[in-house]
Amino acid sequence: MRDVAIVGVGLTKFGERWEAGLKELMSEAWLSAMEDANISRDDVDMLFAGTMASGRFTGQEHVAALIADQLGFSNVPAVRVENACASGGTALRQGYITVASGIHDIVVVGGVEKMTDVTSAEASTALGGAGDQEWELFQGITFPGLYAMMAKRHMHDFGTTEEQMAAVSVKNHENATKNPYAQFRKKMTISDIMESKMVADPLKLLDCSPLSDGAAALVLAPLEIARKLNDTPIKILASTHATDTLRLAERETLTGVKAARIAGEAAFRHAKLTPKDINVAEVHDCFTIAEIMAMEDLGFYKKGEAAKAIAAGETALNSKLSVITSGGLKGCGHPVGATGVKQAVEITWQLRGEAKDRQVTKADIGLTHNVGGSGSTAVVHIFGRTN
Amino acid sequence: MERSSARLWRKIRARYNLVGNECQSCKSEYFPPRPICKKCGKKTEMAVKKFAGNGEVYSFTKIRVPPDTFREEAPYYVGVIKLEEGPMVEGHILDDGREIKIGTKVRAAFRRMYVEGDEGLIHYQFKFEPI
Ligand SMILES: [Zn+2]
Numbered sequence: 185m186r187d188v189a190i191v192g193v194g195l196t197k198f199g200e201r202w203e204a205g206l207k208e209l210m211s212e213a214w215l216s217a218m219e220d221a222n223i224s225r226d227d228v229d230m231l232f233a234g235t236m237a238s239g240r241f242t243g244q245e246h247v248a249a250l251i252a253d254q255l256g257f258s259n260v261p262a263v264r265v266e267n268a269c270a271s272g273g274t275a276l277r278q279g280y281i282t283v284a285s286g287i288h289d290i291v292v293v294g295g296v297e298k299m300t301d302v303t304s305a306e307a308s309t310a311l312g313g314a315g316d317q318e319w320e321l322f323q324g325i326t327f328p329g330l331y332a333m334m335a336k337r338h339m340h341d342f343g344t345t346e347e348q349m350a351a352v353s354v355k356n357h358e359n360a361t362k363n364p365y366a367q368f369r370k371k372m373t374i375s376d377i378m379e380s381k382m383v384a385d386p387l388k389l390l391d392c393s394p395l396s397d398g399a400a401a402l403v404l405a406p407l408e409i410a411r412k413l414n415d416t417p418i419k420i421l422a423s424t425h426a427t428d429t430l431r432l433a434e435r436e437t438l439t440g441v442k443a444a445r446i447a448g449e450a451a452f453r454h455a456k457l458t459p460k461d462i463n464v465a466e467v468h469d470c471f472t473i474a475e476i477m478a479m480e481d482l483g484f485y486k487k488g489e490a491a492k493a494i495a496a497g498e499t500a501l502n503s504k505l506s507v508i509t510s511g512g513l514k515g516c517g518h519p520v521g522a523t524g525v526k527q528a529v530e531i532t533w534q535l536r537g538e539a540k541d542r543q544v545t546k547a548d549i550g551l552t553h554n555v556g557g558s559g560s561t562a563v564v565h566i567f568g569r570t571n
Numbered sequence: 572m573e574r575s576s577a578r579l580w581r582k583i584r585a586r587y588n589l590v591g592n593e594c595q596s597c598k599s600e601y602f603p604p605r606p607i608c609k610k611c612g613k614k615t616e617m618a619v620k621k622f623a624g625n626g627e628v629y630s631f632t633k634i635r636v637p638p639d640t641f642r643e644e645a646p647y648y649v650g651v652i653k654l655e656e657g658p659m660v661e662g663h664i665l666d667d668g669r670e671i672k673i674g675t676k677v678r679a680a681f682r683r684m685y686v687e688g689d690e691g692l693i694h695y696q697f698k699f700e701p702i
Contacts (some may be wrong), residue, residue, distance in 0.1 A: 279669065305638065305639045306639075308638055309638050310637060312638060318582060318603075319660075319661060320661055321638065321685075322694075322696075323661055323684075323696075324634060324637055324638060324640070324641035324644065324649060324684075324685075325634070325649045325661055326634055326636065326637065326638060328636070329632050329634050330647055331633060332632035333630040333632050333649075333651055334630070336630045336632060336673065337629070337630040337651075337673070340630070340673045382633075382635050383635055383636050384632045384633065384634050384636070385632050385633045385634060385635075386632075389631075398615075426695060430672040431661065432651065432661065433651045433652075433658075433660055433661045434659065438629070438630055438651065438652070450572060456595060527682050538605060545573070550697055564590075
């Protein structure tokens, strides 16, 4: 196994990108990542493209070959990766495995979703496919509905409150105001969140991530080659992945994501680190309750203690641990296939010291946590500086 | 999207009658039925198991932004129900005006789910009603 590093990153602005289709979004992100890595198309050995439901959203499948074509290097192997909202994180892990194994050297990994060309009802049905189609969506249980049931039980078991969940949204919107790539750049207050429309009790509209268009990409290389390409390669210290039942009802617990706990523990073990070593993290805040559970599943807080700590500001920018400096799925936007890659782009900028207004003062070690469905897939990565 | 009605018929036994299965080796019970026992992790004899349909609300929510198929029903309650035999299942909870809480006792009742497409294909299934 070889050490693997990120040598280039690229991101599009997230949001309702009416002027850009799937191809334009992908090209923009992939090209900026390659430019950032200072490589040309002849250097690229393989491509991975994460997308959850491009067919449902745009009618276009076969997006990995499509992006190779767009960039003018048809003939390289290119693979699409689909794991619901964890498609991007999974694509990164497949790229990592490919480079670590020695099969390929320079691999470009990206993620994309073009979600706003369909009605929000159609988008909601497409996202519902992340759960069990026959036993969840068929029952009229929407994706917010699944997380709402997790939230209700979390409130029942640990006394978590709607105001504490709202505080997650406030924090992430605050960070998004500092991110030029973010879909929303407006501060929100607890009462803005609390007064927004109820979607699935107790989750309100502003507890939920939006529908977004966007793409993200990064270039991977073996560490020995990375040092020649780039002054600031970011090393991947761990790349882990676990799954659980598609159906929420069959899980061991509703108040956490067991797959994330397993992937998190394995990541810390592989990296020989503990949660205390992390300076900056991008966790999967598709709903406010999801960030609370993530902080507990990853071992940053004991079960039932994260909500209070987040509401007290312990995870705000440049506090004890800076969580979701990008603004997250909530504030920066959630083009589902792009999200897992975008998280790694943000951590790369943080560890390089290039995050500008939202730069974490001490950023040596970072973590990403990307979840698919209501917790059926979880992918965790840990990154470190090399200089 | 129009899809064949076969996908409805093939699930009727489980959907209409709350029929799952039971591992004959470790006695674990499953709903919906599983092709292999999750606990044993290998091929064992799986026997048909009909659940009585009694249980309690383990968690729930009220869906206010429904998928297209349930537009006419919204808002409506859905929940994770812990059956008295053990397995947890997801489903609709009928709204008879009473407050639903974690712990509310429910029983399964056969009901209409929704009407689909121009030809009005009617989907039926169990729903849970508060006792
Ligand atoms: Zn068994």
